[in-house]
Amino acid sequence: MKVLVTGGAGYIGSTTAKALEQAGHIPVILDSLLTGPREFVRDRTFYEGDVADRALLARVMADHPDIGCTIHMAARIVVPESVAQPYVYYRDNVAKSLELFHELSSLDKPRVIFSSSASVYGPVEGFEVRETSRLEPPSPYARTKHMMEQVLQDLASAGDLQAIVLRYFNPLGSDPELDTGVYAREPPHVLGQMTLAAMGRRDSFQLTGTQHPTRDGTGIRDYVHVWDVARAHVAAVERFDDVLSEEAVASSVINVGTGRGVTVRELLAIFEDVLGRPVPVVEAPPRPGDAVGAFANVDKARALLDWTSELTVADGVESALRWMEKRRQVLGYA
Numbered sequence: 004m005k006v007l008v009t010g011g012a013g014y015i016g017s018t019t020a021k022a023l024e025q026a027g028h029i030p031v032i033l034d035s036l037l038t039g040p041r042e043f044v045r046d047r048t049f050y051e052g053d054v055a056d057r058a059l060l061a062r063v064m065a066d067h068p069d070i071g072c073t074i075h076m077a078a079r080i081v082v083p084e085s086v087a088q089p090y091v092y093y094r095d096n097v098a099k100s101l102e103l104f105h106e107l108s109s110l111d112k113p114r115v116i117f118s119s120s121a122s123v124y125g126p127v128e129g130f131e132v133r134e135t136s137r138l139e140p141p142s143p144y145a146r147t148k149h150m151m152e153q154v155l156q157d158l159a160s161a162g163d164l165q166a167i168v169l170r171y172f173n174p175l176g177s178d179p180e181l182d183t184g185v186y187a188r189e190p191p192h193v194l195g196q197m198t199l200a201a202m203g204r205r206d207s208f209q210l211t212g213t214q215h216p217t218r219d220g221t222g223i224r225d226y227v228h229v230w231d232v233a234r235a236h237v238a239a240v241e242r243f244d245d246v247l248s249e250e251a252v253a254s255s256v257i258n259v260g261t262g263r264g265v266t267v268r269e270l271l272a273i274f275e276d277v278l279g280r281p282v283p284v285v286e287a288p289p290r291p292g293d294a295v296g297a298f299a300n301v302d303k304a305r306a307l308l309d310w311t312s313e314l315t316v317a318d319g320v321e322s323a324l325r326w327m328e329k330r331r332q333v334l335g336y337a
C-alpha cells in the first residue's frame with residue numbers, strides 16, 4: 004500500500020518509512036523540515052511543506068491517488084518548550100492537525116493512524132496503564148495529544164474519518180542499518196543524557212528524582228525499541244480495517260510499549276553493561292513536572308495488531324550508542 008507519512012523526516016517517521024518499505028509498502032513523505040533533517044528523507048518521494056497546507060495535500064493525493072492510509076506523526080514534541088510556548092504547540096499540534104484531518108476527509112482519504120503518547124496518562128498504582136486508564140496529561144504538549152485523540156474520536160463518530168491512535172511509550176535506538184536516529188544535538192531524554200556523560204560531553208549523568216514510590220526510588224518508563232515502534236505502524240497499516248471491524252468501532256486506541264517497566268537506575272545498569280564501563284552519576288532532586296512514569300499493558304496490541312516488541316532495552320541502548328558514533332557521517336555533527 005502507498006502510505007502518506009507526515010513528519011516522515013523525523014526520528015520515528017523516518018524509521019517507520021523504512022519499516023514500511025521493508026514490508027513492501029511505499030511511503031510518501033510530507034514534512035516541513037521544521038526539525039527533521041533532510042538527510043533522513045533519503046531518496047523517498049518527498050513533499051516539503053506544512054500539514055495544514057490544503058493545496059499541497061490535494062496535490063499529494065492527486066499525484067498519488069493510490070495512497071490508502073495516512074500516518075500523522077508531524078508535531079512539535081519538546082515538553083519544556085510546550086510549557087514556555089503553548090501557543091505554537093496548540094497551533095501546530097492541534098489547529099494544523101485539525102486542518103489536515105478535515106482535508107483528508109474532504110479528499111475521501113479516511114484512514115488515519117495518529118501518533119499519541121504515553122504522557123497522556125495520569126499516575127496509576129502499580130504503574131501499568133491500559134488504554135482505558137485515567138488520562139491526565141500534565142503538559143501543554145501532552146494536552147495537544149489528548150485533544151487530538153478526542154478530535155479524532157469525534158470525527159470518526161461523525162463518519163468523517165477512521166482512526167487508529169497509537170500511544171507510544173519511550174522509543175529508543177535506531178533502525179537496524181543506523182540510517183537514522185536521534186538527531187537533537189543535546190538529546191534531552193534520559194538515555195541521551197547518559198550518552199552525553201559517557202562521551203565525556205557532560206561531567207556526569209544527573210539522576211534526578213530518587214524518592215519516587217518505585218522499587219528503587221527512581222522514575223519508571225517503558226523503553227521500546229524504535230524499530231519495534233516502526234513495525235507496530237506496519238501492523239496498523241496492514242490490519243487497519245480488521246482492527247476497527249473486530250472492535251466494531253470507527254476509532255481505536257492502542258498502547259505501543261514492551262509491557263515491562265524499567266527504572267532509571269535499571270536503565271543505567273543496562274547502559275553501563277552495554278558500554279562496558281561505569282558512567283559518573285550525580286543524584287539530584289526531581290525536576291519540576293517530572294512524572295513517576297508508567298509502563299504499557301500491551302494486551303490490545305497483541306490481540307488486534309498481532310504485534311509485540313521483539314527487541315530488548317539492551318538492544319536499544321546498543322543501537323543508540325552505535326548511532327551516536329555514526330551520526331557525524333549522516334548529519335555532519337556528533
Ligand SMILES: NC(=O)c1ccc[n+]([C@@H]2O[C@H](COP(=O)([O-])OP(=O)(O)OC[C@H]3O[C@@H](n4cnc5c(N)ncnc54)[C@H](O)[C@@H]3O)[C@@H](O)[C@H]2O)c1
Nearest residue numbers: 010012013014015035036037038039053054077078118120
Ligand atoms: N520521540 C518520542 O519519545 C515520542 C513519544 C511519544 C510520541 N511521540 C510522537 O511521535 C511523533 C514523531 O515523533 P519524533 O520523535 O519522530 O519527532 P520528530 O521531531 O523527530 O519528528 C516530527 C517531524 O514533524 C515535522 N513537522 C513538525 N511540524 C510540522 C508541520 N506543521 N508540518 C509538516 N511537518 C512538521 C518535523 O520537521 C519533524 O521531522 C510525534 O507526533 C510525537 O509527538 C514521540
